[in-house]
Amino acid sequence: MNKEEIRDVILEIIQDIDEDADISDLQSDLPLRDQLDLDSMDFLDIVMELRKRYKLQIPEADYPELASLDSCVAYLEPRLKDS
Amino acid sequence: MPYNSIEKAAAAYDVVVIGSGLGGLTSANRLARAGHRVLLLEHHHRLGGLATWFKRQGHIFDVSLHGFPYGMRKTCRKYWNRAIMDSIIQLKNIVFDNPQFHLTTTFDKNDFSEILETRFQVPRSRILDFFNTVDGMNFYDDRSMTTRELFETFFPGRSDVHRLLMEPITYANGSNLDDPAITYGIVFSNFMNKGVFTFSGGTDRLIGMMTEELENNGVTICTRSLVKRIVIDNGKVRGVEVDGRFIAAKTVVSNAGILNTVEDLAGIDAFSEEFRESLKPVVVNNSSCQVYMGVKEGETIEDIGDLLFTSSSPQFDAEEMLDRNTKSRTFSLYYPKTRPGHDRYTIVASMNARYEDWASLSSEEYSREKQLMIERCLIHLEQYLPGIRDKCDWLEAATPKTFQRYTLHTRGTSFGTKFEGLEVSRNIFKDVKGLFHVGSVGIIMSGWLGAINYGVIVANDADAYLRS
Numbered sequence: 001m002n003k004e005e006i007r008d009v010i011l012e013i014i015q016d017i018d019e020d021a022d023i024s025d026l027q028s029d030l031p032l033r034d035q036l037d038l039d040s041m042d043f044l045d046i047v048m049e050l051r052k053r054y055k056l057q058i059p060e061a062d063y064p065e066l067a068s069l070d071s072c073v074a075y076l077e078p079r080l081k082d083s
Numbered sequence: 084m085p086y087n088s089i090e091k092a093a094a095a096y097d098v099v100v101i102g103s104g105l106g107g108l109t110s111a112n113r114l115a116r117a118g119h120r121v122l123l124l125e126h127h128h129r130l131g132g133l134a135t136w137f138k139r140q141g142h143i144f145d146v147s148l149h150g151f152p153y154g155m156r157k158t159c160r161k162y163w164n165r166a167i168m169d170s171i172i173q174l175k176n177i178v179f180d181n182p183q184f185h186l187t188t189t190f191d192k193n194d195f196s197e198i199l200e201t202r203f204q205v206p207r208s209r210i211l212d213f214f215n216t217v218d219g220m221n222f223y224d225d226r227s228m229t230t231r232e233l234f235e236t237f238f239p240g241r242s243d244v245h246r247l248l249m250e251p252i253t254y255a256n257g258s259n260l261d262d263p264a265i266t267y268g269i270v271f272s273n274f275m276n277k278g279v280f281t282f283s284g285g286t287d288r289l290i291g292m293m294t295e296e297l298e299n300n301g302v303t304i305c306t307r308s309l310v311k312r313i314v315i316d317n318g319k320v321r322g323v324e325v326d327g328r329f330i331a332a333k334t335v336v337s338n339a340g341i342l343n344t345v346e347d348l349a350g351i352d353a354f355s356e357e358f359r360e361s362l363k364p365v366v367v368n369n370s371s372c373q374v375y376m377g378v379k380e381g382e383t384i385e386d387i388g389d390l391l392f393t394s395s396s397p398q399f400d401a402e403e404m405l406d407r408n409t410k411s412r413t414f415s416l417y418y419p420k421t422r423p424g425h426d427r428y429t430i431v432a433s434m435n436a437r438y439e440d441w442a443s444l445s446s447e448e449y450s451r452e453k454q455l456m457i458e459r460c461l462i463h464l465e466q467y468l469p470g471i472r473d474k475c476d477w478l479e480a481a482t483p484k485t486f487q488r489y490t491l492h493t494r495g496t497s498f499g500t501k502f503e504g505l506e507v508s509r510n511i512f513k514d515v516k517g518l519f520h521v522g523s524v525g526i527i528m529s530g531w532l533g534a535i536n537y538g539v540i541v542a543n544d545a546d547a548y549l550r551s
């Protein structure tokens with residue numbers, strides 16, 4: 001997947017977690033948590049969904065890499081390049 | 084419909100979940116939704132564990148439906164379904180009555196700030212500081228500060244304020260002033276978010292809806308299925324033994340107590356020296372006593388509040404609250420509005436209790452003490468509802484022995500373990516491959532919300548293992 005596709009996947013997963021989340025004017029460099037009222041349980045859901053879809057294992061120590069949309073994409077790009 | 088024996092279960096599963104408390108139910112549901120083949124086993128004839136109810140002469144008594152935080156709504160929507168979320172409603176009248184103060188509150192941050200400022204004369208800035216501090220607490224923060232120290236920092240010498248802040252939480256999870264401040268902060272902030280909530284229709288309806296959801300997701304459920312042993316070979320889980328049958332499983336998620344899981348089901352020999360050491364400081368929490376009062380059909384009682392924290396003890400005293408003769412109890416009132424369509428009133432008195440105080444009695448003493456406890460509750464309740472004794476046609480008591488019998492938990496613990504249990508529970512799969520523990524541990528992972536969220540966290544660990 002390329003950057004754009006990864007971005008869309010993340011947004012789609014967030015929308016599945018919270019239908020009411022307003023992703024229209026998300027600042028991609030700012031923490032998702034602050035903009036969308038996501039809590040640590042929501043991040044766990046993202047991790048579990050990525051594992052289900054792409055068999056990608058994200059160790060707990062790497063969770064902070066998922067903080068913003070930009071950091072998600074940067075972290076996932078090399079790991080999902082063949083997906 | 085769940086099977087009521089192990090007979091119909093298949094020979095092998097991806098996951099066996101032992102126990103159907105809210106933690107076990109949630110792990111089972113998550114793992115099934117993630118595509119794994121799941122078998123859920125429960126020794127009792129009913130699912131829910133401590134989230135349970137029983138029927139007597141037309142009355143339905145809820146055991147652990149006294150109140151949970153608003154966060155249950157989001158959690159139920161995400162990990163169960165929208166219909167379950169939609170049945171969660173607020174309890175608006177929380178009453179405190181003790182020698183230090185009498186007040187009614189919605190038990191949320193706004194109302195508490197107001198009460199602390201006007202009734203307790205605490206400066207606004209101090210109140211804000213306190214809320215900012217507890218709201219910001221995380222479980223990985225420093226835990227050397229005790230709740231007592233936290234209170235003394237913000238409200239020095241104010242035993243009345245300490246009581247207001249602590250007493251409900253002591254009932255909610257058995258913690259006290261000596262437990263880590265972070266466990267207090269996390270649980271208290273959860274409640275202060277929006278107040279106290281309950282499940283419309285009662286525990287029976289909730290567990291019915293969850294059972295349906297589990298079956299829709301393909302979970303095989305067997306009740307009356309006591310797991311005797313978790314079979315481990317070469318540091319790896321192979322399955323479980325139930326009623327003379329061996330069921331193979333790649334992973335086992337145990338919702339039995341953490342000590343039961345390690346010592347009775349897996350057997351201590353399966354664990355490393357290091358793990359056994361880490362088990363030593365684990366302390367199980369206290370248990371409970373309850374008195375169930377059923378109001379006769381056709382009789383009504385006045386609305387005196389939903390949840391009453393009452394005590395005639397001069398100050399907050401966690402030891403006093405554990406005493407068999409405690410003067411501190413909560414009354415939960417269930418009006419017909421709680422169970423729409425069921426026109427009955429029931430009242431449940433809950434007290435914290437020590438297992439030893441009840442287990443050490445002879446059977447005659449035990450029956451007598453139960454009767455005396457019912458009597459004390461009625462006398463206490465007469466203060467709020469004169470004539471209640473004559474309106475009741477069912478009175479029954481439960482003790483730590485009752486909780487032990489139904490859940491099998493070590494010393495009938497109501498709220499799992501103190502803080503140290505969390506790490507042990509989280510690390511168990513690092514010691515025995517494929518073995519996971521879910522269920523009340525570490526104070527913060529107990530209660531309905533804590534148990535469900537922990538079910539999700541553990542399901543994630545188990546899923547990672549299954550896909551590795």
Ligand SMILES: Cc1cc2nc3c(=O)[nH]c(=O)nc-3n(C[C@H](O)[C@H](O)[C@H](O)COP(=O)(O)OP(=O)(O)OC[C@H]3O[C@@H](n4cnc5c(N)ncnc54)[C@H](O)[C@@H]3O)c2cc1C
Pocket residue numbers: 101102103104105106107124125126127130131132133134146147148149150151255308309310311338339340343371373433486489490491492496497498499521522523529530531532534
């Ligand atoms: C009196 C009381 C009042 C409470 N009030 C509230 C409240 O108002 N709000 C709130 O949020 N929380 C409350 N709680 C706490 C809450 O009920 C619990 O924290 C929560 O339900 C525990 O869930 P759990 O997943 O830890 O499992 P548990 O409910 O402890 O269930 C464990 C299950 O495992 C089963 N099991 C054990 N061993 C085996 C075996 N070998 N084989 C098969 N099955 C086995 C048991 O039968 C049981 O069903 C209360 C608790 C008590 C005791």
